[in-house]
Amino acid sequence: MTAVGPETPGARNYKLTIEYDGADFHGWQRQPRGLRTVQGELEDAARTLFGHDVVVRGSGRTDAGVHALAQVANVHTTRELPTGRILRGFNGLCGRDVRVVKVEEVPADWEARSRARGKWYRYDLLPRIPHSALLRGRVWRVAPDLDVARLRDELATLPTTAHWGAYRASDCSSPDPVKTLHAAEVERAGEIVSLRFHGSGFLKQMVRILVGTAVEVGRGRMELGSMVRIRDTQNRAQAGPTAPPHGLFLERVLYGGDGRVY
Amino acid sequence: MTAVGPETPGARNYKLTIEYDGADFHGWQRQPRGLRTVQGELEDAARTLFGHDVVVRGSGRTDAGVHALAQVANVHTTRELPTGRILRGFNGLCGRDVRVVKVEEVPADWEARSRARGKWYRYDLLPRIPHSALLRGRVWRVAPDLDVARLRDELATLPTTAHWGAYRASDCSSPDPVKTLHAAEVERAGEIVSLRFHGSGFLKQMVRILVGTAVEVGRGRMELGSMVRIRDTQNRAQAGPTAPPHGLFLERVLYGGDGRVY
Numbered sequence: 328m329t330a331v332g333p334e335t336p337g338a339r340n341y342k343l344t345i346e347y348d349g350a351d352f353h354g355w356q357r358q359p360r361g362l363r364t365v366q367g368e369l370e371d372a373a374r375t376l377f378g379h380d381v382v383v384r385g386s387g388r389t390d391a392g393v394h395a396l397a398q399v400a401n402v403h404t405t406r407e408l409p410t411g412r413i414l415r416g417f418n419g420l421c422g423r424d425v426r427v428v429k430v431e432e433v434p435a436d437w438e439a440r441s442r443a444r445g446k447w448y449r450y451d452l453l454p455r456i457p458h459s460a461l462l463r464g465r466v467w468r469v470a471p472d473l474d475v476a477r478l479r480d481e482l483a484t485l486p487t488t489a490h491w492g493a494y495r496a497s498d499c500s501s502p503d504p505v506k507t508l509h510a511a512e513v514e515r516a517g518e519i520v521s522l523r524f525h526g527s528g529f530l531k532q533m534v535r536i537l538v539g540t541a542v543e544v545g546r547g548r549m550e551l552g553s554m555v556r557i558r559d560t561q562n563r564a565q566a567g568p569t570a571p572p573h574g575l576f577l578e579r580v581l582y583g584g585d586g587r588v589y
Numbered sequence: 590m591t592a593v594g595p596e597t598p599g600a601r602n603y604k605l606t607i608e609y610d611g612a613d614f615h616g617w618q619r620q621p622r623g624l625r626t627v628q629g630e631l632e633d634a635a636r637t638l639f640g641h642d643v644v645v646r647g648s649g650r651t652d653a654g655v656h657a658l659a660q661v662a663n664v665h666t667t668r669e670l671p672t673g674r675i676l677r678g679f680n681g682l683c684g685r686d687v688r689v690v691k692v693e694e695v696p697a698d699w700e701a702r703s704r705a706r707g708k709w710y711r712y713d714l715l716p717r718i719p720h721s722a723l724l725r726g727r728v729w730r731v732a733p734d735l736d737v738a739r740l741r742d743e744l745a746t747l748p749t750t751a752h753w754g755a756y757r758a759s760d761c762s763s764p765d766p767v768k769t770l771h772a773a774e775v776e777r778a779g780e781i782v783s784l785r786f787h788g789s790g791f792l793k794q795m796v797r798i799l800v801g802t803a804v805e806v807g808r809g810r811m812e813l814g815s816m817v818r819i820r821d822t823q824n825r826a827q828a829g830p831t832a833p834p835h836g837l838f839l840e841r842v843l844y845g846g847d848g849r850v851y
Contacts, residue, residue, distance in 0.1 A: 346722040394723060418719055426722040457680055460608040460688040461656060465723070 330380040331403045333435050338403040340437055341413060343383070344429035345369070345398045349572065350464050351424055354391040355398070365389075365425055369400070372420035376413065377404040386439040386446070386580045390532065392572030394465070397428070399580040401439045445509065445527050445581040450538045451574045452520040466519065467574035469542055475513060475520055478545035482511035482522065484555050485537070492561040494537050495530035496569075504530055504561075511537070523578070532569055540567030592642040593665045595697050600665040602699055603675060605645070606691035607631070607660045611834065612726050613686055616653040617660070627651075627687055631662070634682035638675065639666040648701040648708070648842045652794065654834030656727070659690070661842040663701045707771065707789050707843040712800045713836045714782040728781065729836035731804055737775060737782055740807035744773035744784065746817050747799070754823040756799050757792035758831070766792055766823075773799070785840070794831055802829030 331338050345365070353362040357370065369383040385400040408416070410430040417427040451466040453459055454473040459466060488507040495504060510525040522541065524534055540557065543549040549567065557565040593600050607627070615624040619632065631645040647662040670678070672692040679689040713728040715721055716735035721728060750769040757766060772787040784803065786796055802819065805811040811829070819827040 346719075348722045396723070414719065423720070423725055424722050426719045428717070428719045455690070457608075457676065457688045457690045458685070460610050460686050461658070461727070463685055 330382050331377070331405050332382065333403060335403060335405060338405050338435060339407070340401055340403050340433050340435045341410070342429075342431045342433045342437065342439065343369070343400045343402060343417070343427050345395060345400060346426045346428050347395050347398065348424040348464075349389065349392045349394045351422075352391065354393070355385055355388045365395075365398070366400075368421050368425055369402075369417065369427075372417050373402055373404070375420055376408075376416040377406040379405065384439055386443045387529075389577055390535075390572050390575075393575045393577065394573075395577040397579050398577050399439045399443070399582075401433065401437060403435070439580070442582050443528075443580050444583070445525060446529060446577065447579040447581070448524045448526075448529065448534045449576045449578045450522045450524075450534060450570065451576070452522070452538075452542070453518060454520060455518060462519075464573050467538075467571055470546060472547070473520065473542065473545045474547065475515055475545070477547070477551065478520070478522075478541055479513040481544045481551055481554055482513060482541055484552065485511045485558075489558055490561055491530055491533055491558065493557050493559075493563055493566050494533045494540070495563065496532040496536075497563055499531035501530050506530065506533075534575060535570040535572065536563075536566050536568075538570040538574070542570065543567040592644050593639070593667055594644065595665060597665060597667060600667050600697060601669070602663055602665050602695050602697045603672070604691075604693045604695045604699065604701065605631070605662045605664060605679070605689050607657060607662060608688045608690050609657050609660065610686040610726075611651065611654045611656045613684075614653065616655070617647055617649075617651045627657075627660070628662075630683050630687055631664075631679065631689075634679050635664055635666070637682055638670075638678040639668040641667065646701055648705045649790075651839055652797075652834050652837075655837045655839065656835075657839040659841050660839050661701045661705070661844075663695065663699060665697075701842070704844050705790075705842050706845070707787060708791060708839065709841040709843070710786045710788075710791065710796045711838045711840045712784045712786075712796060712832065713838070714784070714800075714804070715780060716782060717780060724781075726835050729800075729833055732808060734809070735782065735804065735807045736809065737777055737807070739809070739813065740782070740784075740803055741775040743806045743813055743816055744775060744803055746814065747773045747820075751820055752823055753792055753795055753820065755819050755821075755825055755828050756795045756802070757825065758794040758798075759825055761793035763792050768792065768795075796837060797832040797834065798825075798828050798830075800832040800836070804832065805829040 357367040373381040414430045453466045453468045486508045492504045507527040512523045514521045617627045619629040635643040676692045715728045715730045748770045754766040769789040774785045776783045
């Protein structure tokens with residue numbers, strides 16, 4: 328059975344905004360042999376809800392263990408259902424660690440991936456010795472010698488359009504490692520130090536390698552200015568370790584220019 | 590075997606600051622017949638760590654399902670150990686949903702309960718239809734018709750010294766229902782609406798009944814001014830429902846006056 332798609336006569340196209348706890352998922356992308364993924368969970372739900380095969384197309388992948396507050400995807404269906412029914416249908420059929428939080432009808436040719444103009448990611452650090460009872464699996468506990476002002480100064484040197492090859496996974500297959508990083512900010516709320524990145528797009532594990540390297544600088548194990556110097560080498564081996572996935576949150580996918588959501 | 594206490598010759602007294610996820614605990618207080626409680630978990634760990642029986646005395650109880658960012662307790666021991674060893678010892682012996690985040694030596698007669706001058710509680714609401722994938726068990730999902738400005742206005746009428754008998758569990762055994770509520774504030778962060786209460790002390794389920802009633806007012810199901818009117822009846826039956834425990838966090842226990850922690 329062929330999945331319903333943009334070419335299917337009479338197909339409607341829906342934009343889904345999706346929150347998930349990445350802990351029990353092998354990432355976003357559907358995997359073979361029964362590994363649980365967010366896309367797979369949503370596609371299984373959609374098949375039941377719509378009564379036909381369907382592909383849920385995300386704005387991009389997230390790694391195993393990474394969370395999302397507002398991942399965006401689109402899905403086509405020939406079934407006529409009000410958006411409220413679609414939202415409740417997905418949430419009734421999916422595990423509680425994935426929730427469709429918004430459903431909007433969009434033009435038939437709209438794609439969550441190609442229309443995305445940028446993304447915001449957040450990475451949460453907890454610089455103290457004891458772990459957190461409430462935030463385990465949601466934050467990276469790091470050594471308490473982290474200098475937040477130093478971390479902020481270092482991240483402020485990063486935003487620009489550049490080749491980010493030093494900050495991507497060695498198996499990253501993207502043909503275009505030139506991306507624009509619009510912002511790299513640090514915010515402290517109580518004991519949590521949040522790093523936020525706004526970019527035109529991100530390479531595989533780019534945020535996690537940026538964070539792993541920034542923590543080295545923040546702890547005084549690398550000099551101020553190291554991150555730009557490393558970027559210019561375009562060599563992954565120069566950068567710091569890859570931060571673990573469980574501190575990372577896809578916060579927002581940006582569409583349109585003037586406040587339009589698509 | 591008698592537990593080591595303040596009368597035991599040579600006993601040292603330690604103040605513990607404790608974070609816990611209340612989901613898998615039958616509340617703070619030790620229960621008979623193997624029900625898992627925070628106090629029980631800490632006392633079992635202390636017995637192993639110190640090599641003698643011990644009572645971990647909290648600043649007060651929390652209900653089953655209620656969380657704490659910084660519950661405070663004190664514990665006596667005749668075992669001589671550096672505070673860092675005590676902290677690591679508790680955290681190595683307790684489940685990951687309870688973490689001792691600070692250990693400080695205090696005078697032998699210091700008590701977490703009688704020395705407490707006040708507490709801050711926070712209650713988190715999520716006013717929307719879909720639940721949250723990431724905050725399930727950490728927030729009370731309520732109807733989206735919650736009017737936050739109205740909620741704020743209503744809570745602002747509450748702070749004073751009064752008889753709070755209308756806002757306590759029917760089986761509350763406290764001999765003194767007169768407490769001072771110093772603050773009742775509302776803060777919005779993204780979609781989460783946080784209610785914060787600072788009081789000299791709180792009756793059993795007082796915060797949860799205040800929240801359950803405030804939500805009725807915020808949703809327009811009770812008139813503005815209802816909460817003070819209900820308080821003056823001193824009648825539990827007049828107040829709203831008891832909000833569920835999982836949105837409630839003990840944020841801070843206050844000691845001393847001028848910034849001292851004990």
